[in-house]
Amino acid sequence: MRTINYGIIGCGMMGQEHLRNIALLPETRVAAIYEPDAEQAQRSLAIAPDAEIVSSVAALLAIETLDCLLVAAPNHLHVDLFEEIARTRPLPLLIEKPLFTSSEQVDRLRQLEASYPAPVWVAMEYRYMPPIQKLIDEAKDATGGITMLTIREHRFPFLPKVGDWNRFNRNTGGTFVEKCCHFFDLMRLLMQSEPVRVMASAGQDVNHLDEVYNGETPDIWDAGFVIVEFENGTRAMLELCMYAEGSRYQEEITAVGPKGKIEAKVPGPGRFWPEHLGAAPVPQVIVSPRNPPGPVTIDVPVDATALAAGDHNGSTLYQHQKFVEVVRQSGVPEVTLECGRKAVEMGLAAQLSATTGQTVDLTSH
Template identity: 65%
Template sequence: MEMRYGLIGAGMMGQEHIRNIDLLPNARVAAFFEPDDGMRAIASGLVPDAIVCNSVADLLNQEAINCLLIVSPNYLHVRQLEEIASQRALPVLVEKPLFTDPADLDRLVQLRNGYPAPIWVAMEYRYMPPVAALIESADRVTGGVKMLTIREHRFPFLPKVGAWNRHNVNTGGTLVEKCCHFFDLMRHVMGCNPVRIMASGAQDVNHKDEISAGPAPDIWDNAYVIVDFENGARALLELCMFAEGSRFQEEITAVGPEGKIECLVPGPGRFWPAHLGDPPVAQVIVSPRQTKAPVAVPIPVDPRLLEAGDHNGSTFYQHERFARALRGEGKIEVGFDDGWWAAAMGMAAQQSALTGQAVKFSDVMLTPGRG
């Protein structure tokens, strides 16, 4: 089966998807819709044989496509999924976050219950090679994860068309837009759902001097989030988006009664200062509790994949798994409920930070089981 993608949105992240799809066997972008002139021209250069469409409806009318990829601004995802459902319900890979507004609950319930084809939500951090190695070994190394810490120190949000990612109303807020990845990892590693979230966050440094035609940017640039899980384990997120000098962008640590495992993930190589030589290589460090003899294992990533995108090869591996699932060789690994929980956890964290109160999931109508 050849994967013939219809692409909705061909901006910065859409172009990363295009470059990675181009590396897959039996896969191509057959058609795309991108309303911005500049981004449309760049995408056309990447896939010159693809049909350029004037709307989502036009794209869905293209017989050449047999699956869909949504890479539009966050606030459009639910609306576009509904349009797809009503016109041509093909298998979909939809970028995170799945939704941005708690008011969309009823619409999401209808989509989940009525969509006849697979929906895969793009939680590509699961597929970064060092993170995947941690996920695979965490329970064995730790004897059962009791504490999970995710630390991201990185650069500010990049410029996007129309500066849509500078405003909470468009993104769902930083703890939804950026951190849904990390909440997904927490839930995936723990193997159960959260019960309570406490958070503190703010916009302290970034984007305050940016001038726009509309409201001033209000996206947060730092936060702490603590999550309690059903199994009694807990997780911590530390986010700082004015720390671009960091050697590693993500540091993830899982600890249990028998030991500790951590992974260190460098940021995009294109941001690494040339005068410092080669960028750092991702690694996983295993620290058994009894022997006190940590072992560090480098996790190199195929240079072609590093060149194709900013996510340590994860975009490629995600598409590879998506293709396997559609060919009947695997399962949908990141489904609708996974995307739902990741966004809902971000919304609960935003609410906690704004109110100063912990949020219990038993008290909110944000989760799939309460639809």
């Protein structure tokens, strides 16, 4: 089995999580890194000491031994970087979410979607968290077909990032794009239908109000609700609170249908769990049939090595395992550019709805 060589563009907090997980894959290595921040570049070398640090994207793309690329740069750079890669050397690509940050970029993304000649996998890690994967696998049988879906995330505030780029909507696309495109992707996946209307209410209630960067106060929201209606008549709701880090579970996903209910309960990163409370919670899936009634709780533990390699319940490792197989076999990604684009379009619609107080119709998009 030949070694797969990654080139990495962007190695801040999430990029370094990718490095730790790539290091766990057999016959796979990080060959080169482009990270313009010197401190983050040195931290990256501590994780991937054999990687070559290069001074530009062009220099990275010129390395002949590369087999694939990972883009983990700040959100607002994704489309520009994608276009540069497409022009210069369109290798198989794993690109972090969100794919883009504004409606003005949609046409550019669609052109890339139509013309990029190699596989592109959008990094929707939440699909691959073991408890969420189990819910996805069993939802149809447990519910008899989902009619209602609720996703609740009660978590810690946005973490500091290089240059504080994630404090401002112009860089992130807004909280419903940056943080929540994962959840809109899960909605489409579970409902097996396309969204037609989005209604949202959100705001900046608690976090970052006393922070100032170059004379500016952050404008990212920290709480909100989103309701989505789908073509097939089903409905989904997102509840987000980013000042609820004292919660036992960070994500709670509930799917309901005529046969019953299935829930996934996912704890946050173990490094944030208070030591005085002992071991961090184990993820769970709970199946509650209507007939005969009675919930069944199933623990879904995550492999300790995968858990220790990042903040996403092992999902980054499982995602890379599948992506590397696509690279080796010229396969088809499970999370396509279309998936990534539509998740962002839903997030942008939620941002617009919460800003205007109006329902956003997606059927005209």
